[in-house]
Amino acid sequence: MANTSSAKKAARQTLRRTEINRTRVGRIRTAIKKVEDAIASGDKKAAADALKAAQPVIARGAKTGTLHKNTASRKVSRLSARIKKLGA
16 A cells, blocks of 8 residues: 555556546447458448548557557558458
């Protein structure tokens, strides 16, 4: 348990940040899942629209530090590559 006042404050901040990060991660996962479902259905137009909606969510996660920027970039890149394959 935290003893000093600064340690107590740090513990409170951690709880607050953890809550915020959990919601952000959930939003990112949901957006990615929507894209993957559209890809699985084979509908290229729906998948492209879902990716267009997911990209800002993923980018926001990278900007705030919830996701590493390279991880965010890799996810978008791989999803767009899978969508591109649907047409072929």
